[in-house]
Amino acid sequence: xxxxxxxxxxxxxxxxxxxxxxxxxxxxxxxxxxxxxxxxxxxxxxxxxxxxxxxxxxxxxxxxxxxxxxxxxxxxxxxxxxxxxxxxxxxxxxxxxxxxxxxxxxxxxxxxxxxxxxxxxxxxxxxxxxxxxxxxxxxxxxxxxxxxxxxxxxxxxxxxxxxxxxxxxxxxxxxxxxxxxxxxxxxxxxxxxxxxxxxxxxxxxxxxxxxxxxxxxxxxxxxxxxxxxxxxxxxxxxxxxxxxxxxxxxxxxxxxxxxxxxxxxxxxxxxxxxxxxxxxxxxxxxxxxxxxxxxxxxx
Amino acid sequence: xxxxxxxxxxxxxxxxxxxxxxxxxxxxxxxxxxxxxxxxxxxxxxxxxxxxxxxxxxxxxxxxxxxxxxxxxxxxxxxxxxxxxxxxxxxxxxxxxxxxxxxxxxxxxxxxxxxxxxxxxxxxxxxxxxxxxxxxxxxxxxxxxxxxxxxxxxxxxxxxxxxxxxxxxxxxxxxxxxxxxxxxxxxxxxxxxxxxxxxxxxxxxxxxxxxxxxxxxxxxxxxxxxxxxxxxxxxxxxxxxxxxxxxxxxxxxxxxxxxxxxxxxxxxxxxxxxxxxxxxxxxxxxxxxxxxxxxxxxxxxxxxxxxxxxx
Numbered sequence: 001x002x003x004x005x006x007x008x009x010x011x012x013x014x015x016x017x018x019x020x021x022x023x024x025x026x027x028x029x030x031x032x033x034x035x036x037x038x039x040x041x042x043x044x045x046x047x048x049x050x051x052x053x054x055x056x057x058x059x060x061x062x063x064x065x066x067x068x069x070x071x072x073x074x075x076x077x078x079x080x081x082x083x084x085x086x087x088x089x090x091x092x093x094x095x096x097x098x099x100x101x102x103x104x105x106x107x108x109x110x111x112x113x114x115x116x117x118x119x120x121x122x123x124x125x126x127x128x129x130x131x132x133x134x135x136x137x138x139x140x141x142x143x144x145x146x147x148x149x150x151x152x153x154x155x156x157x158x159x160x161x162x163x164x165x166x167x168x169x170x171x172x173x174x175x176x177x178x179x180x181x182x183x184x185x186x187x188x189x190x191x192x193x194x195x196x197x198x199x200x201x202x203x204x205x206x207x208x209x210x211x212x213x214x215x216x217x218x219x220x221x222x223x224x225x226x227x228x229x230x231x232x233x234x235x236x237x238x239x240x241x242x243x244x245x246x247x248x249x250x251x252x253x254x255x256x257x258x259x260x261x262x263x264x265x266x267x268x269x270x271x272x273x274x275x276x277x278x279x280x281x282x283x284x285x286x287x288x289x290x291x292x293x294x295x296x297x298x299x
Numbered sequence: 300x301x302x303x304x305x306x307x308x309x310x311x312x313x314x315x316x317x318x319x320x321x322x323x324x325x326x327x328x329x330x331x332x333x334x335x336x337x338x339x340x341x342x343x344x345x346x347x348x349x350x351x352x353x354x355x356x357x358x359x360x361x362x363x364x365x366x367x368x369x370x371x372x373x374x375x376x377x378x379x380x381x382x383x384x385x386x387x388x389x390x391x392x393x394x395x396x397x398x399x400x401x402x403x404x405x406x407x408x409x410x411x412x413x414x415x416x417x418x419x420x421x422x423x424x425x426x427x428x429x430x431x432x433x434x435x436x437x438x439x440x441x442x443x444x445x446x447x448x449x450x451x452x453x454x455x456x457x458x459x460x461x462x463x464x465x466x467x468x469x470x471x472x473x474x475x476x477x478x479x480x481x482x483x484x485x486x487x488x489x490x491x492x493x494x495x496x497x498x499x500x501x502x503x504x505x506x507x508x509x510x511x512x513x514x515x516x517x518x519x520x521x522x523x524x525x526x527x528x529x530x531x532x533x534x535x536x537x538x539x540x541x542x543x544x545x546x547x548x549x550x551x552x553x554x555x556x557x558x559x560x561x562x563x564x565x566x567x568x569x570x571x572x573x574x575x576x577x578x579x580x581x582x583x584x585x586x587x588x589x590x591x592x593x594x595x596x597x598x599x600x601x602x603x604x605x606x607x608x609x610x
Contacts, residue, residue, distance in 0.1 A: 036415070039410055039413055039415050040415070042406065042410055043410050043411070043421055043425070046403075046407060046410075046425055047421070047424060047425060049483065050424060050425050050427065050428055050483070050487075051424065052443075052450070053428075053439045053440065053443055053483060054427070054428075054439075056439065056442055056443050056449075056450060057438070057439050057442055060442050060448075068448060070453075110332045110333050110336065111333065113329040113330070113332060113333070114329060114330045114332070114333040114334075116329055117325070117326040117327075117329035117330045118330075121325070121326035123323075123326040123327065125327075126326070129330055129334065131600075132334075132337065134596070134599075134600065135596055136337060136341050137537070137540070137596070138540055138592045138593070138595060138596040138599075139341055139345060139589075139592075140543075140544035140565060140588070140592070141544075142544055142545075142546045142565050142568075142569060143348070143544070143565060143568060143585045143588055143589070144341070144344040144345065144348065144585075145569065145572065145573065146348075146351075146572045146573075146578050146581065146582070147343070147344035147345075147347040147348055147351075148340065148344055150347075151339070151340065151343070151344065166336070166340060167340065169336065170336050170337060170340040170341060171341075173333055173336060173337065174337070177333060202325075227430060230432070231431075231432030231433070231434070231435070231547075232432070232547070233432070233433065233434045233547045233550075233551070234546060234547065234550075234569075238573065249432060249434040249435070249547075252434050252435065252437075252438050252551075253434055253551050255438075256437065256438060256441055256551060257551075257554075261441070263442055263445065263448065266438055266441070266442065267438075267442060269438070270435050270438040270439060273432070273434075273435050273438075274430075274431060274435060277430045277431070277432075278427070278430060280430075281427070281430045282423075285422075285423060285426075
């Protein structure tokens with residue numbers, strides 16, 4: 001069903017001219033308007049494709065083990081209890097929060113400094129630095145596992161969350177710097193200059209004038225870093241050998257690769273993994289789209 | 300800051316003087332943390348990968364370690380069918396995955412860009428898989444594809460597919476199964492990028508086109524598509540590289556199986572280094588992957604006309 005229904009979305013690339021409600025009196029030919037069904041039908045089909053998997057994981061998490069009912073009733077929270085207590089997800093959760101928040105703070109701080117330099121100054125290695133930033137976009141973290149492992153071993157950071165935090169930050173940095181410098185460029189330089197004239201130094205001027213205007217951008221970049229660190233799997237898997245140091249994605253993988261897969265536990269673990277990310281996105285959705293349109297994608 | 304204050308006390312400083320008091324060093328100080336982190340944890344590892352690619356390096360067989368010249372590369376290209384298989388599969392995977400993502404992402408963006416009742420809820424819902432990680436996507440689709448209790452069983456009841464087979468362990472279905480799982484998460488990402496760009500198309504253009512009597516399809520071809528061209532090209536390239544590099548999903552969904560059927564080059568490298576401890580050979584394979592990616596990034600830089608106006 002799922003593979004079959006996807007192509008039906010294709011006939012949709014048609015564009016409705018503008019909001020019809022605002023121009024009631026003009027006579028129009030029939031093909032000027034996108035009929036409502038051309039919006040709701042493909043969207044509905046796509047929604048089914050999107051939501052069925054979500055429903056499925058909820059179903060497995062909430063219905064008793066062994067049940068084949070398509071409704072999670074009678075409802076049970078046993079799977080959550082089991083995953084949280086017996087499968088160490090309480091510990092994984094804590095580690096993931098720590099990793100995510102630390103990555104967020106480190107990435108945003110370092111990227112803010114770098115982004116400001118790129119947006120406001122001309123300096124000798126600027127072009128080279130920007131080129132380096134772009135190139136790192138093409139350096140896959142997965143391919144650097146071995147040397148990274150050696151570096152962290154040298155630094156005695158294997159099996160500490162610090163290694164994962166640094167690795168996530170480093171690979172999150174280039175995009176963050178590019179994004180933030182785009183946001184700063186959108187703040188008129190004259191605002192800062194006005195603040196200098198009023199007696200602020202560069203730092204105060206930045207803090208009072210620019211920083212408040214950057215809030216949506218910082219939220220976008222910070223949430224990106226958090227979600228990335230929260231979701232990413234390979235670094236934690238490779239650099240953390242101690243089970244009490246592991247993060248949620250590794251915990252999920254352990255559940256999946258266990259000899260007899262406990263589907264209820266897997267589903268419950270998956271929901272625990274999703275909750276913080278869903279909350280983050282619910283709050284920042286509005287800013288994300290504006291964040292992207294600020295010209296970041298176009299470089 | 301003391302310096303800035305000293306400058307400020309000079310008689311009648313010109314308006315921009317304070318701002319330019321420190322800039323010579325300041326930008327370097329500001330990029331230093333980022334630059335150092337990237338040098339230490341990206342640049343140095345990359346260089347060491349090149350170094351190891353010319354070595355026999357295997358911690359479990361130390362007696363063979365040493366300079367190997369181009370042996371690793373020769374072995375990969377002439378003597379390792381698995382290398383070619385994974386390379387072909389990578390290309391296949393990226394091509395199909397990114398192509399479908401672009402197609403559906405564009406359609407989805409065009410739909411949710413229109414005004415309709417329930418738009419923001421609709422957007423939030425169809426974009427939601429974007430937030431889901433590769434591992435979680437695998438977990439979800441493992442549940443869906445489970446032969447006993449997955450959706451495949453209910454579909455088999457309806458006559459789609461066979462009862463009791465797991466789509467992930469069958470060589471004939473595993474590719475499509477993995478593609479669909481990754482599409483579920485990838486299409487929203489594309490749609491968001493395109494939607495962001497769609498919102499910057501001037502409404503006036505469409506109104507003018509409408510006055511001239513252009514149909515919606517014509518408007519799409521002559522206004523929307525040309526406007527989106529750059530965003531589409533760049534996000535497609537970025538996605539292609541990303542899909543090539545991404546190992547989370549396939550590693551956890553199929554583990555590269557069945558029978559190595561879904562092993563991408565990066566996955567093969569991870570297996571060679573982490574499981575087989577053949578670091579030298581893995582480094583050579585990594586170098587090959589780098590060259591491929593380098594080619595992509597050169598195309599990207601050319602297309603994005605990098606370095607135009609910086610300020």
